[in-house]
Amino acid sequence: MRGLVFKSTGLWYEVFVKEEEKVYHSRLAGRLKLYKSELTNPVAVGDYVSLEKENETQAIIVEIEKRKNYIVRQSPKNKHQLHLLAANIDLAVLITTLREPMFKQGFIDRFLMTTEPQDIPVLIIFNKSxxxxxQDLKEYDLLSKIYKSIGYKVRLVSCESEDGIQELELDLQNKVSLISGQSGVGKSSLINLLIPEAMKKTNEISDFSGKGTHTTTFAEMLELNSNSYIIDSPGIKTLSFNNLEIMDVAHNFREFFTLSEACKFGRNCTHRDEPECRIKQGLDDGSVYFFRYQNYLNILEEIESQNYWERKKEY
Ligand SMILES: Nc1nc2c(ncn2[C@@H]2O[C@H](COP(=O)(O)OP(=O)(O)OP(=O)(O)O)[C@@H](O)[C@H]2O)c(=O)[nH]1
Ligand SMILES: [Mg+2]
Ligand SMILES: [Zn+2]
Known part of the structure; x- marks a missing residue:
């Protein structure tokens, strides 16, 4: 049987088998568990898998199909491990807000480090308009100008007033979209607006934080309509890049990569102290945004300050 993983709680996977219109509560076959792997979990929401039926409700995942793409993040628990967040997605939706929680200046660019290597289209949403x-609206204008000019889609919405929600819904048609963002930005609020039936369920399965809010703890795929799916995911606390090298970062800043053709050292330029660097020229002539460059330098600095031997150590 072939199925689609639509929910993962670590040990168990909920797998939907289309021919049977049925969900199987599934475990991984022992040989698929990855020992000493750098991935904390071998299967993610969005994966297509082969199942062996155990009984009417349970099955074993015996094979994982090749992925079109996937999103990994450094595990929050172990910095030497990568957490596989979702697979086979058509759009990565990053929800941010300039208000509550406070906007973190480098966060968008850090998030893009997880989507750029796989060329996954990104939609950046500013929620809570x-x-x-x-002042905030001015900041939004500047940020949307920056990201649109680089080639990302940007939207201003409010889950409270529902401004911009209809347009956003059109962006999600006929796709599998992963919704991510820091905790508290409104991921679940948005999903509850788009799929009202999801609300009751979310409240049942989420942890109750005691502050009147529900925190999403597992990724889960929900049906928007027959050909459109959205994946709710737990809030991102921090994004670190133990797994990246300096050149990875340089190549994943989209406009830097394009312009680096004209750097003296081409694709090997780190755009810092090299002579005849097109990116640094761009800062002067206005073709590169200082905001992006600053975030770029911050990520490089973080990667370099991690102890080299610790990064290379076997685990
Ligand atoms: N004023 C205002 N509040 C909003 C808006 N969207 C969400 N909120 C509020 O923000 C808080 C957090 O929203 P959630 O949807 O739970 O956030 P989340 O991103 O799912 O958070 P995690 O599950 O912890 O990652 C809730 O109290 C929402 O009511 C909005 O557009 N305007
Ligand atoms: Mg949530
Ligand atoms: Zn350069």
Whole structure:
């Protein structure tokens, strides 16, 4: 049987088998468990798998189909491991807000480090527009200008007033979209607006934090309509890049990569102290945004400050 993993709780996977219109509560075959792997979990939401039926409700995952793409993140628990967040997605939706929680300046660019290597289209959403003052709206204008000019889609919405939600819904048609973002930005609120039936369920399965909010703890795929799916995911606390090298970062800043053709050292230029660097020229002539360059330098600095031997050590 072939099935689609739509929910993963670590040990168990909920797998939907289309021919039977049925969900199997599934475990991984022992040989698929990855010992000493750098991945914390071998199967993710969005994966297509082969199942062996155990009984009417349970099955064993015996094979994982080749993925079109996937998103990994450094595991929050072990920095030497990568957490596989989702597979086979058509759009990565990053929800941010300029208000509550406070906007982290480098966060968008850090997030893009997880989607760029796989060329996954990204939609950046600024939520909670109902709370923005004039200053915030100006900041939004600047940020949307920056990211649109680089080739990302940007939207201003409010889950409270529902401004921009209809347009956003159109962006999600006929796709599998992964919704991510820091905790509290409104991922679940958005999903509850788009899929009202999801609300009751979310409240049942989420941890109750005691502050009147529900925190999503597992990734889960939900049906928007017959050909559109969205994946809710747990809030991102921090994004670190133990797994990246300096050149990976340089190549994953989209506009830097394009322009680096004109750097003296071409694709090997780190755009810092090299002579005749097109990116640094761009800072002067306005073709490169300082905001992006600054975030770029911050990521490089973080990677370099990690102890080299610790990074290379066997685990
Ligand atoms: N004012 C305002 N509040 C919002 C908006 N969207 C969400 N909120 C509130 O923000 C809080 C957090 O929303 P959630 O949807 O739970 O956030 P989340 O991103 O799913 O958080 P995690 O599951 O912890 O990652 C809730 O109290 C929401 O009511 C909005 O557009 N405007
Ligand atoms: Mg949530
Ligand atoms: Zn350069």
């Amino acid at each position: 109902d709370l923005y003052n004039e």
